[in-house]
Amino acid sequence: MSSGWSVGLDIGGTKVDGVLLDAASAVRGTLRAATVRGTDGVVTCASRVVRELCAAGGIDTADVVGVGVGVPGLVDPRTGSVSHAVNLGMDLSDVPLGALLTSALDGVPVRVENDVNAAALGAAHLLGLGADLAYLALGTGVAAGVVLDGRLRRGFRGGAGEIGHVTYEPS
Template sequence: MSRDPNRRPGWSAGLDIGGTKVLGVLLDGGGEVRHTVRVPTRPGASGVVGTAEEVVRRLCDEAGLGVDDLVGVGAGVPGLVDPATGTLSHAVNLGIHERELELGGMLGARLGGVRVTVENDLNVAAVGAARVLGLSGDLAFLALGTGVAAGLLLGGELRRGRRGAAGEIGHLPYRPGGPACPCGQRGCLELYASGAALDVAWPPRNGRPAAADLFAAAAEGDPLAVEVRNGFADAVAAAVRLLVLTCDVEHVVLGGGVADVGEPLLRAVAERSHGQADDSPFLRSLAVPERLRLVPRDQPVAPIGAALAARARVAGGPRTVVV
């Protein structure tokens, strides 16, 4: 039962469901984060649904709300998502191998019938980044993590594509004839511009993530670190260029684990982007480096975007817009 049905209208919960943790936020009616909860992910269909339910209930308990006080719950997940039905498939990082897991329906039932919106995690990150950074206009959220992919927010709406593959630029060939990619192609961009690629090129040392260690060593003048950093930044700049040339987005927001490096990453990518345009008046006219943004480290953009997506879905139907 709701503890106060007239209290705090418009509140929604958002979840970022990953292979290691579920991070949840509770947004008030104005879109401000009021509470956060983080718990380890329990794998498999029942484990993921149970973990998600736990996070939502803990968020509501901290705010003194009942679950049915929420206008909706949003869940950002890796894998292929059908937002219209709330189904998820091929989310191997979550231990989910079912072709069509009814995640939205299962979680909604566990929460007493509250409406659950399920979206790809990068899509909700794009929505959250737009809100957190106060950006209008077309936007791409470029995630530099285990792989490389982008969430696209165009004309205020998410661009998912025919089969949910819009923004999968990590599998565009960057160096034809390069190493084999798990996708079956060779020389894919994510083999050069991802956190996993950095782990190979600059194995972690000193107990720090590879990206942090690499950029620190490069700043100290280590010649090998400078070479590896520049090669990585060049690949990321190529990803940014692809997003601008294909979608002409006004903003490209760098996110994912590698983005924790912060301003040094932004500067390196901007410098390489300038270099790629040296011989092209056309590229220079597009001002690609000026479109770069960095996601704030202390802002959980994916669950924020998931909560906003849930509220927008209730208010406006199946198309997710920034609210």
């Protein structure tokens, strides 16, 4: 088989969507599974989706050069750590999700990004919408991704666009 396989995961509050891509970025398989809540549940579920995609595609997990993961919550993309992922039942701060998934996948590199930030970048690129874009997502939670001058704006501690975490006091 050719090298250069990759997997994309969208881990949400109710489902995990996975896609297997070949070296030319052609979709070779998709899979949806119910999200299992909690840190251990998320890691187990996500790694199972990757392994099942690979098996269905006739490749070994070791042939995957990288996994990109989008998750709700605050993400440090440099470390792959996630905090405030309440929709996933991950109550701890700074869960090292990238490292946990890399370990569960026997060393396959994993990059983690906020799910809506990833969607905003994807929309700006794939739809050719130019350098500025605001992307609003309504699902289990509510959040936005902001691209200005072609660059993702993360804000303080990755909180830009995380409007679902804003407290409103009507008094």
